[in-house]
Amino acid sequence: MLRLYNSLTQKKEIFKPLAKNKVSVYVCGITPYDTTHLGHAFVYVFFDVLIRYLKYKDYRVNYTQNVTDIDDDLLKKAKEDGIDWKKLGKFWTDRFLKDLKALNVLPPTHYVKATDSVSEIIKIVNGLLGKGYAYRKNGNVYFDVSKNKGYGKLSKYSMAQMKLLLKERGGDPDDPNKINPLDFILWQKSKLDEPSWGAPFGDGRPGWHIECSAMIKQYLGDQIDIHGGGKDLIYPHHESEIAQSESYTDKKPFSKFFMHAAMVMSCGEKMSKSLGNLVMVKDLLKKYSANTVRWYLLSYHYRSPWEYMETDIKDCNEKIKMIEKALNIKVKKGKNLQEYVKKFEEAMDDDINTPKVLTTLEALAEKILANKDKASDEKATLVELLNLLGFSFKS
Numbered sequence: 001m002l003r004l005y006n007s008l009t010q011k012k013e014i015f016k017p018l019a020k021n022k023v024s025v026y027v028c029g030i031t032p033y034d035t036t037h038l039g040h041a042f043v044y045v046f047f048d049v050l051i052r053y054l055k056y057k058d059y060r061v062n063y064t065q066n067v068t069d070i071d072d073d074l075l076k077k078a079k080e081d082g083i084d085w086k087k088l089g090k091f092w093t094d095r096f097l098k099d100l101k102a103l104n105v106l107p108p109t110h111y112v113k114a115t116d117s118v119s120e121i122i123k124i125v126n127g128l129l130g131k132g133y134a135y136r137k138n139g140n141v142y143f144d145v146s147k148n149k150g151y152g153k154l155s156k157y158s159m160a161q162m163k164l165l166l167k168e169r170g171g172d173p174d175d176p177n178k179i180n181p182l183d184f185i186l187w188q189k190s191k192l193d194e195p196s197w198g199a200p201f202g203d204g205r206p207g208w209h210i211e212c213s214a215m216i217k218q219y220l221g222d223q224i225d226i227h228g229g230g231k232d233l234i235y236p237h238h239e240s241e242i243a244q245s246e247s248y249t250d251k252k253p254f255s256k257f258f259m260h261a262a263m264v265m266s267c268g269e270k271m272s273k274s275l276g277n278l279v280m281v282k283d284l285l286k287k288y289s290a291n292t293v294r295w296y297l298l299s300y301h302y303r304s305p306w307e308y309m310e311t312d313i314k315d316c317n318e319k320i321k322m323i324e325k326a327l328n329i330k331v332k333k334g335k336n337l338q339e340y341v342k343k344f345e346e347a348m349d350d351d352i353n354t355p356k357v358l359t360t361l362e363a364l365a366e367k368i369l370a371n372k373d374k375a376s377d378e379k380a381t382l383v384e385l386l387n388l389l390g391f392s393f394k395s
């Protein structure tokens with residue numbers, strides 16, 4: 001039985017989807033201007049493994065991921081570089097998709113752009129205004145958090161903590177247009193040189209949080225099974241998504257599970273563009289194979305923060321060499337060893353414990369190397385489990 005840690009309840013829960021045999025998953029995608037660093041890869045490779053495992057468990061999975069192709073940071077970067085925001089977004093989205101393909105990450109069922117969902121966004125903002133959850137001020141539309149009693153239910157932060165974090169995370173608690181400093185923008189008046197869409201409540205462009213709520217509604221419906229992303233999205237992004245979506249759908253629980261991948265550090269700090277400590281996937285792939293990078297990422301549990309160390313990825317490279325050696329041993333066709341398949345399932349069922357699964361793979365490889373041509377069943381099992389985790393070896 002699959003158990004997953006749910007950030008909403010802060011405990012591991014038995015995973016039971018809303019509909020039998022069908023699972024809907026939404027993972028917040030990138031804002032395309034600084035991709036793809038190891039922090040991104042950690043999130044998307046983890047969800048790739050989760051999706052592969054859900055399919056292994058015979059669920060039909062509708063996995064939707066977005067690209068935030070209209071956003072304050074993206075427009076700022078385009079202005080700084082003196083290039084068209086659309087061109088900038090396309091360039092970095094293409095880079096991201098290329099990097100993920102190189103890492104053997106399967107494409108989502110729907111890969112959607114925020115700019116393609118503007119009419120859905122307008123519909124929801126209009127609905128929230130009509131239901132009294134939002135207000136207009138100086139051309140902007142804000143969500144009124146005082147109308148949402150559960151605001152903070154995901155992050156468990158107090159109002160004071162949220163106010164502090166909002167400032168750190170690019171929000172503006174001091175915006176004079178707001179009634180409450182935690183209110184967030186649903187729609188904003190565009191500056192003269194910014195893109196703008198026509199809307200009944202005033203021309204402008206969408207805020208960040210509403211984009212995901214709209215794409216989820218459009219591609220997956222009012223309620224989903226799993227909503228994922230990096231841990232830094234818990235507040236304000238996911239908290240605000242819950243508030244606006246549940247208000248719009250008259251309190252239908254938005255997502256059963258929220259799953260968050262931990263942050264990847266580099267030089268003692270969270271990997272981020274502003275700190276200049278990014279480790280890019282493209283650069284790692286010049287030195288190491290995609291299998292090594294995948295092994296390295298999966299050697300950490302998705303909820304444990306970790307720090308990039310060259311010595312660690314080198315160790316993983318040695319492990320991949322050992323696996324390759326084991327796979328090169330010629331054996332007769334074998335069958336899967338249930339004892340190992342069971343170990344794999346037990347570890348995966350326990351909140352996708354990939355580090356534990358990797359130790360099982362190592363043990364199998366060691367057995368093959370020790371028993372050589374007598375290890376046909378071990379080899380068949382190793383090949384099967386490597387495939388299930390998304391490794392790709394030539395055989």
Ligand code: ZN
Nearest residue numbers: 028029212237
């Ligand atoms: Zn999102």
